[in-house]
Amino acid sequence: MIKRLLFSFLSIFYISLSAQEDCVSAITVCGNSNINYTPSGVGNEYETLGGCLSSGEHHSVWYKFTIATSGTLTFNLTPTGPVDYDWAIYGPNTSCGNLGFPIRCNASGTLASTGMNMTNTNTSSAGGNTTPYCKYMDVVAGETYYLYIDNWSTTVYTFNLTWGGTATFVSPFSGSGIATNPFIAPGVAGPNPNSPRVISMCDSSVPFNFTTLSPGIINGNANFTISYFNDANDAATGSNPITSPISIIPGSVYYYNINYNSPSNPGSSLNACKQTGSFIFEASNLTASITASSMTLCPGGNVTLTSASTTGNTWSTGSTNPSIVITAPGTYTLVTTNGNCTSPPASVTITAASDPNVQITGSLVLCDTSTQLIATSTGTGNLYTWSNGATGNTISVAAPGTYTVNVTTPANCTYQKSVTVTQGVVPAVQNANLSICSDTPTATFNLTSAQNNISTTAGNL
Structure with missing residues (x-):
């Protein structure tokens, strides 16, 4: 399969500046980029197409691509609704005024995917219930081809086109030595590989200056600029760029083009190459939250404080870890950030335990x-x-x-x-008889002198 470039977006493609319904203003495709487009109308000329496309134009678009690496070439075109897409490829090295007979042509009436693959052997499919795929092409470096695509049905649906095979197209973006650093898509990845990138917006009521995203996307590559657009077709044609801050709509898809401008060769075909990505804004209600292992600090113990966020944390202790261990009572605060927005501070107060005086x-x-x-x-x-x-x-x-x-x-x-x-010592005691002679009715006994007769344990009284 053809190598994919640096970004995987909902709409990844390379384009030229002018209207796309006529061959003379064909969109330049560079770097085997994916295409997402909604054709409308037939342009300024109702062109003679030849081959299997005898019914003429309906809602069309033209693309032009030049081979950088020889090999096989396939593509898969999938409409987003039940419509009939026809197509033809002209070349190599023809001109719009002399396209000649298409070398691949498909007018199948299938209301589904179409294109070229490695298994079919037919080079053309006539109108009606015929096969929607044609045989792959063997292409050689330096050759230039034109691809014509037509939404034959009255209803128009966007199509998604992805390239395959081993051949590559010319590009100033990847592997050419022109872009020395990888381009960095803004925001974070969406829920699916082809979803638009997601940028957190702290306050959508404040007009957003799109140019603040440009340095991060360009990432130090010389001779590249960025343009921003409200829809995919404007991005494809370079029409109606966003040139000043606007109030953004969370959830709406916005697009950007990375534009190459050769300083030494203004007429270079590479100047027509543009890398396009998509992104949405997501309203961010960023909050910080702290979970404490205990609200009371025991003597000689510790308490673990944990943020609800694994990244973007800053504690009042200076730590940026998701958790901190504290050994002193007091109030601890936390703020979190996602790169665009910073939360209000959250705080927790840890008190020293009261001694129960055991x-x-x-x-x-x-x-x-x-x-x-x-x-x-x-x-x-x-x-x-x-x-x-x-x-x-x-x-x-x-x-x-x-x-x-x-x-x-x-x-x-x-x-x-x-x-x-x-x-303690338990005294040994015994009965003792005490007698005394007295010449009076009463007598006085000295019990102390009789102690040894009462107990043999020393010290007892």
């Missing part, structure tokens, strides 16, 4: 029974988990050791408190 109460000395430890904290909805696996704010402790409670707040922050429980 405390543990209860006896920290074990005797001969268990002791209870009770954890308390400020706030509601706190969850308690102890180091021994218990949950809830109260545990019963039967063994000495260090006990820790983790308190998790509704903000998912965790705080700790620990206490150490020790084992």
Whole structure:
């Protein structure tokens, strides 16, 4: 297949400046570019076409192309509606005043696609129910041909024509050494490969200056200029260019031509070559949006802030990443841009978590029974988990050791408190008989002196 050029648009083709219905003003096709056109009328002359096209002109257009690389040549012409397109090719190296007999001619009445392919062997198809395709052509570098296309039906529909085969056409745009840099289409790709490019428009009420797109499209290539148009036919003929800022209509298709002008050879046929692309404006309501992993910053922790956009981000921290990790409380802002529009700032405030003041109460000395430890904290909805696996704010402790409670707040922050429980000494006691001689009805006993008889555990009172 023939190599496609730099852009793939809804309408990609190369054109000359003047009206296209007559052979003498044929549109110059360069670089095997795709063609999108809606013919109207027969031009200034009702031309004799010869061959299978004996019925004459109806709604016609002429194209002229010169071969740069020898090889095979095919094309496929598809109407956008149920109409009959006829066509003929003249050449090589003929003139409009002496076209001669067409070397390929097709007047099939098929209301669908037509053209040349690598499988058909016929070089002509007469009118009526005949084959809509003809045999391919073998072409040689330097040869020039004319292609005539006619919408035979009363109703006119746009046609799309794509070239095929191994031959190439002359072009100043690709592989010629004239354009040293790739041309860059404006905007971003549309939903389909052949859709117009999409340019975001921040405020469609402000007249748009189309020339602001030109430097980016030309991309530093010398001797190229850009013209802008409201419709495909104006782009094809170079008529009615947009020369001043206008109020654009979102969703409407606009067109541009890349024009080559040879500084050393004003009469060069390459000056008739134009590369055309299409684009639409899309109203942009660009907004920034932040998602926070938490609205509360825990002690020693962090919070991740994430933009809804993967590109075009600028955070108040200076980061341009889609996400940032913050370790300090405060207000963080974000703006996003798509290259044309910048959103209003979005902000989020991250607060420091409040310390719930965890405390543990209860006896920290074990005797001969268990002791209870009770954890308390400020706030509601706190969850308690102890180091021994218990949950809830109260545990019963039967063994000495260090006990820790983790308190998790509704903000998912965790705080700790620990206490150490020790084992107390349980005294050994026994019954003791105390006696004293007294000569009065009452007596005084010194129990301290009898302590060793009551308990053998030192230090007990």
